[in-house]
C-alpha cells in the first residue's frame with residue numbers, strides 16, 4: 001500500500017488542467033517505455049472537466065491514442081445513448097475527440113447489451129479477466145458528497161462483495177437506480193489511484209476518507225493504489241482538512 005499524497009489546487013479549472021496534464025505525461029511516458037497503459041475512468045462533474053482538458057492538451061502530448069486502453073470504474077445501466085452514461089460522457093468529452101479506437105474503450109453494458117444489470121456485471125467481469133487482472137496503471141475515482149466512489153454507496157451490500165470484480169447495484173441513492181460497479185477487490189489492484197474531488201459539498205467526505213473512516217460509512221476510505229495514491233483537490237474540497 002502507498003501513502004496518500006494530497007495536491008490542493010485553487011479551483012476546479014486548475015485541478016482539471018493539472019490532472020489532465022499529469023495523465024497525458026504518464027501515458028506518454030509509459031508508451032515511450034514500450035508499455036500499453038490501462039487507464040480506469042470515472043464519471044461525474046470534475047471528471048468531465050478533466051476529460052475536456054485532456055482533449056485540449058492532447059495535440060501537444062505525443063500520446064499514441066491507438067496504444068492505450070480505457071476502462072470504467074462504474075456505469076449506469078441505461079440505454080446506450082442516455083446522457084447518464086459515463087462512457088457517453090467520456091466519449092463526447094475526449095475519447096472520440098482525440099480518436100481512441102472503439103476496441104480500446106472497454107465499456108460496461110447498457111440495457112441494449114444485457115438482459116439485466118446482473119448479466120451486465122458478469123459480462124464486465126469476464127471482459128476484465130480476458131485482459132488480465134484488472135490492474136490498471138492509473139485508476140481515477142470521483143467522490144460523491146456521501147463519500148461514494150464508483151457505484152459503491154455507504155451501507156450497501158456491494159461494499160462487502162468477495163471474489164468479484166464487478167457487481168450489480170440496484171436502488172442507488174443517486175439516480176439512475178441501476179448501475180454496474182467494480183468492487184473494492186478490483187479497485188485496489190490499480191498501481192496508481194487518483195481521487196478527483198472539487199467543491200465545498202465534498203469537503204466532509206474528503207476529511208472523513210483521509211481521517212480513516214470506516215469504508216461502510218465512507219467508501220472512499222477503502223481504496224489505495226499499490227504504488228501511489230493521490231488526492232487531487234481544490235480549495236473547496238480541501239476546506240475541512
Ligand SMILES: O=C1O[C@H](COP(=O)(O)O)[C@@H](O)[C@H](O)[C@H]1O
Nearest residue numbers: 042043044045046142143144150
Ligand atoms: O454517480 C457517480 O458519481 C460520482 C461522482 O460524481 P459527481 O458528479 O459528484 O462528481 C462518480 O465518480 C461516479 O463515477 C458516478 O457514476
